[in-house]
Amino acid sequence: MKTRLTELVGIKYPIFQGGMAWVAEHKLASAVSNAGGLGIIAAANAPSEVILQEIRNCQKLTDKPFAVNIMLLSDNVEEVAQMVIDEGVKVVTTGAGNPGKYMKMWKEAGIVVIPVVASSALARMMERAGADAVIAEGCEAGGHIGELTTMALIPQVVDSISIPVIAAGGIADSRGVVAAFALGADAIQVGTRFLVADECRTHDNYKEKILKAKDIETDVTGRSTGHPVRSLRNKLTRTYIKLEKEGMEPAKLEEMGAGTLRKAVIDGDVILGTIMAGQVAGLVKKRQSCLEIIEELFNGVYDILKFTKVNGFNK
Numbered sequence: 001m002k003t004r005l006t007e008l009v010g011i012k013y014p015i016f017q018g019g020m021a022w023v024a025e026h027k028l029a030s031a032v033s034n035a036g037g038l039g040i041i042a043a044a045n046a047p048s049e050v051i052l053q054e055i056r057n058c059q060k061l062t063d064k065p066f067a068v069n070i071m072l073l074s075d076n077v078e079e080v081a082q083m084v085i086d087e088g089v090k091v092v093t094t095g096a097g098n099p100g101k102y103m104k105m106w107k108e109a110g111i112v113v114i115p116v117v118a119s120s121a122l123a124r125m126m127e128r129a130g131a132d133a134v135i136a137e138g139c140e141a142g143g144h145i146g147e148l149t150t151m152a153l154i155p156q157v158v159d160s161i162s163i164p165v166i167a168a169g170g171i172a173d174s175r176g177v178v179a180a181f182a183l184g185a186d187a188i189q190v191g192t193r194f195l196v197a198d199e200c201r202t203h204d205n206y207k208e209k210i211l212k213a214k215d216i217e218t219d220v221t222g223r224s225t226g227h228p229v230r231s232l233r234n235k236l237t238r239t240y241i242k243l244e245k246e247g248m249e250p251a252k253l254e255e256m257g258a259g260t261l262r263k264a265v266i267d268g269d270v271i272l273g274t275i276m277a278g279q280v281a282g283l284v285k286k287r288q289s290c291l292e293i294i295e296e297l298f299n300g301v302y303d304i305l306k307f308t309k310v311n312g313f314n315k
């Protein structure tokens with residue numbers, strides 16, 4: 001396949017693996033890159049020395065391009081912003097904010113910069129600031145989310161800018177791939193489906209929750225704190241939402257959420273941990289390697305284009 005994105009970052013398939021906190025470390029990222037996609041290491045809230053090790057380990061496991069996702073709400077964002085330059089990282093994606101203040105230093109270092117946006121206003125601002133592409137993420141996605149759905153967001157972002165758009169949020173099978181490209185995207189980003197990949201470190205309890213999830217089983221917590229997060233419903237999300245409704249103050253709520261993602265991903269506590277996942281968790285039915293996931297996603301596209309009857313449109 002050849003799209004503006006495969007050319008821009010030098011990958012075989014136009015797919016990015018989501019930069020999922022605690023999950024997206026060097027084993028997953030290098031497996032995705034070796035399979036022909038763009039693997040992404042999530043810096044998230046990790047200590048700088050851990051991120052440094054992750055980058056170096058990834059460089060040992062693949063000679064293909066990979067990215068580092070910088071979560072702009074983290075305390076050490078300044079340090080990580082410099083680290084990607086010092087370590088020769090080729091591609092940076094950002095999330096959960098406006099990376100405007102780092103754009104100049106990254107571009108001067110020759111880094112391909114691809115911010116996540118949740119609106120066409122931020123997409124335009126990023127294009128003006130020198131971004132090479134944007135990831136437009138709809139609120140079907142897992143983790144920290146914006147307001148708009150993928151269906152509404154992608155075409156409006158595509159119409160607002162001339163740099164390439166990567167569609168994210170709600171894509172877990174070939175139908176989603178076709179839909180994303182139909183909306184004008186040049187690539188996709190997939191998170192939830194990679195949560196059950198063989199090379200993914202996520203605890204088995206977490207993987208089982210994803211494999212058993214149904215469409216209506218995600219909750220959004222943190223709307224009242226200004227940091228909405230989508231995860232699978234469990235005792236923690238129920239309690240959190242109840243306390244939000246009762247008016248618990250944002251600082252206390254944030255404190256209650258701290259450390260809960262690690263609890264689910266690493267310790268496998270799926271009752272009191274945060275099981276971040278997108279609304280497409282219900283589409284994820286089997287464990288596969290990253291290569292199998294990527295090949296299935298893209299090979300399936302041709303069958304859809306050949307055989308799908310579009311209701312009402314077939315002559």
Ligand code: TUI
Nearest residue numbers: 021095096097098116117118122137143144145146227
């Ligand atoms: O960043 C993500 N997903 C994440 S980050 C994360 S760690 C976290 N944990 C608790 C609270 C908050 C974060 C877990 N999942 N996705 C990318 C994304 N970025 N989604 C939405 C946005 C976004 C939202 C607003 C990007 C820019 C933005 O603009 C704000 C502005 O300043 O204009």
